[in-house]
Amino acid sequence: MKKKALALILAFAMICAFSLSACGGGSESESAEEGSEETAKLKVVTEATFAPFEFTEDGEEEIVGFDPDMMAAIAEDQGLELEWVNMEFDSLIPALQSDQGDIICAGMNKLAGDRAEKVDFGDTYFESDLMLLVTADSDLAGIDAVTSDMKLASQIGTTGGDMVQAMKDEGKIADGVVLNQWTDCYLQLQNGEVQGVIVDKPVGEAYLNNHSDIAKFVGDSFGDHEEFAFAVQQGNTELLDKLNTGLANIKANGTYDELVDKWFS
Ligand code: GLN
Numbered sequence: 001m002k003k004k005a006l007a008l009i010l011a012f013a014m015i016c017a018f019s020l021s022a023c024g025g026g027s028e029s030e031s032a033e034e035g036s037e038e039t040a041k042l043k044v045v046t047e048a049t050f051a052p053f054e055f056t057e058d059g060e061e062e063i064v065g066f067d068p069d070m071m072a073a074i075a076e077d078q079g080l081e082l083e084w085v086n087m088e089f090d091s092l093i094p095a096l097q098s099d100q101g102d103i104i105c106a107g108m109n110k111l112a113g114d115r116a117e118k119v120d121f122g123d124t125y126f127e128s129d130l131m132l133l134v135t136a137d138s139d140l141a142g143i144d145a146v147t148s149d150m151k152l153a154s155q156i157g158t159t160g161g162d163m164v165q166a167m168k169d170e171g172k173i174a175d176g177v178v179l180n181q182w183t184d185c186y187l188q189l190q191n192g193e194v195q196g197v198i199v200d201k202p203v204g205e206a207y208l209n210n211h212s213d214i215a216k217f218v219g220d221s222f223g224d225h226e227e228f229a230f231a232v233q234q235g236n237t238e239l240l241d242k243l244n245t246g247l248a249n250i251k252a253n254g255t256y257d258e259l260v261d262k263w264f265s
Pocket of ligand 1: 047050089106107108110112155157159160200226
């Protein structure tokens with residue numbers, strides 16, 4: 001009798017154990033199904049030597065700055081998942097055109113050249129002008145005082161790069177040196193290979209925060225009035241509407257101003 005009872009208890013215990021593991025498996029498979037519904041990550045392309053908008057700390061991979069913080073706040077507001085990819089500035093628009101990226105966020109002036117014919121820009125998130133950065137010991141009176149023996153540098157594919165090349169073509173300077181990274185432009189100024197760098201004002205200010213002993217702005221801005229905006233692939237109005245709505249929301253709730261204070265004060 002005892003053996004029979006024991007066998008019944010064991011059988012019952014095995015049935016319970018089996019049914020529990022089956023339920024557990026169901027929840028795991030559900031979570032797996034839920035997992036497959038995770039939001040697809042959107043690829044944000046940028047050029048990360050443009051501090052304080054986007055840059056990497058010495059030796060670090062992570063891209064930090066105003067733009068990553070702003071886009072993270074927009075993504076949270078709109079339920080988007082982002083991943084950042086660093087590349088040369090003049091590769092950014094081709095990346096969207098060839099479906100190698102979903103969003104450009106790179107302090108890109110939406111008013112420049114034919115950019116708006118190639119990608120769809122969102123609402124303006126920052127305004128800026130170009131300035132001329134020179135060595136601290138320069139006696140240059142202003143941007144109109146540059147001489148035809150001077151070399152000026154800026155970044156390839158940017159409004160500053162276009163400016164130095166135009167000045168060269170007009171014979172105003174001896175050479176317009178366009179380089180892949182802003183850090184290379186600063187180095188060429190520091191080692192005397194060029195006599196000036198044409199750079200976006202807030203970016204030049206960030207450089208001067210740590211280098212006012214060797215460099216300075218000279219004269220007024222070039223007055224080219226830039227409007228920085230993120231951009232999406234042409235026709236992606238659904239994503240662009242989300243980004244614009246997110247930007248409006250973070251401006252309304254004070255997050256945008258907190259980020260401006262964090263990165264530009
Ligand atoms: N604002 C400039 C442009 O739009 C430079 C941008 C940059 O170097 N990231 O060309």
